[in-house]
Amino acid sequence: MNTVSLGNVLKAALLAGLAAALAAAAFHSLVTEPVIDQAIAIEEQRSAAGDPPGAPVVSRDMQRIGLWIGFLMYGFSWALLFGTLYYLAQRWLPGSDASKQGLALALLGYWAIGLMPFLKYPANPPGVGDPVTIGYRQTLYFGLLAITLIGAGLTVALNRRFSRSANRLRGRWLTLVFLVVFSAVVYFAMPGNSDPVQMPMSLVTNFRVLSLMGVTLFWSVLGLGFARFVRSSTAGQA
Amino acid sequence: MNITPQPIPSLAGTNKWLLGAALLGFLLLIYLVAVDQGFLLSLVQGNIAFDQSLIHELTHDARHAAGFPCH
Ligand SMILES: [Zn+2]
Numbered sequence: 001m002n003t004v005s006l007g008n009v010l011k012a013a014l015l016a017g018l019a020a021a022l023a024a025a026a027f028h029s030l031v032t033e034p035v036i037d038q039a040i041a042i043e044e045q046r047s048a049a050g051d052p053p054g055a056p057v058v059s060r061d062m063q064r065i066g067l068w069i070g071f072l073m074y075g076f077s078w079a080l081l082f083g084t085l086y087y088l089a090q091r092w093l094p095g096s097d098a099s100k101q102g103l104a105l106a107l108l109g110y111w112a113i114g115l116m117p118f119l120k121y122p123a124n125p126p127g128v129g130d131p132v133t134i135g136y137r138q139t140l141y142f143g144l145l146a147i148t149l150i151g152a153g154l155t156v157a158l159n160r161r162f163s164r165s166a167n168r169l170r171g172r173w174l175t176l177v178f179l180v181v182f183s184a185v186v187y188f189a190m191p192g193n194s195d196p197v198q199m200p201m202s203l204v205t206n207f208r209v210l211s212l213m214g215v216t217l218f219w220s221v222l223g224l225g226f227a228r229f230v231r232s233s234t235a236g237q238a
Numbered sequence: 239m240n241i242t243p244q245p246i247p248s249l250a251g252t253n254k255w256l257l258g259a260a261l262l263g264f265l266l267l268i269y270l271v272a273v274d275q276g277f278l279l280s281l282v283q284g285n286i287a288f289d290q291s292l293i294h295e296l297t298h299d300a301r302h303a304a305g306f307p308c309h
Contacts, residue, residue: 006256028303036299058295070271070300077267080260087257123305126298130309137307138273193307211305 003090004098008233010083012102016225017079018072024218025071032210033064036125038203043127046198075218082109082222089153092160094172098234099227106223108155112148114215116183120144121193123211125204130195137193144190151182271297272306 004012040060058066086093086105093101121141129137158178162171197204249257270278270293280287294301301308 006253006260010256010260024303025300028299032303033299036302056295057290057292058298062296063299066296067299067303070297071304073267073271073297074300074304077264077271080264080267084257084260084264087252118305121305121307123302124308126302126309129307134275134307134309141307142273207302211303214303215305 004087004230004234006083006087009087009090009230010080012226012229012233013079013083013086014076015229016222017075017077017082019225020079020218020221021071021075022068023221024075024214025068027217028071028210028214029064029067032207032214033067035203035207035210039125039127039199039207042199042203046127075222078109078113078218079222082106082226086226089156092156094159094163098230102226102230103223106219106226108152109222110216110219111179111183112152113145114219116148116186117141117144118208118212118215120187120190122208124197125199125207128195128197128199128204133195137195140191140193144186147186147190151179151186154182155179271300272304 037060082105086102089105090098090101094104095101121137121144155175155178159171159175162168162174165171274291274293276288276291276294278287279290279292283290298308
């Protein structure tokens, strides 16, 4: 099995990250922006009773463009981590070729970076989070992210270890059991987000469903895109 | 095809500058889109950056939609 060079891995990952970012940004700008507008309208109604807010630094129209800028940064960021980890772990990843190994890593990335943080600390529209607790909530969120990334590393190591034993299928199952138990322990051990939700629950739920769809779309395109681009970059070396 | 088990990934023959740059790029971008409340621009703008929090305000909708903690 050939290993792919770091330059080629990063190129494929960044291209896939660009595609994933554009897909997620297009999705959110079509369906999630209207929900954000509703949340901001409720928020403004609420604060109209209290002190008047100053003029916004960035207008809503600029923020709608900023959504794309933000997702491009998001896409390139996870693509760089994905590419680096793929390069370092490629000999250990399950799969018979570079594309399938990339899909395996994308699936793990979806679990560690997309799914677990979402399940424990679901996305909220503007107007839910208390500005006072932002530091605490960021610590929890990125603490969880660090733990699930370690869990993803352990999963790769375990799978590698089991797959060298006589019974490969049993090894795959044991790895899966580890992943489920790890998820459950982390989920119940980490403290929850204590901020009260002072928005109509239907709006919040709506926003969360759209956020999860966006995250799922992002990792699907990242994984499939990487599988596609890494194949063309290794086509000449077989 | 000969697979020799490798206990740790070998970095021989790896461009370590590129590896470092990729990791640094990851950290900087994720910090800006998910965490920053004005710190980066305060290096050039001074204290007003913390009140304006330009990068945060600009990429604000992405921060919410991606599920990062915000307001
Ligand atoms: Zn916010």
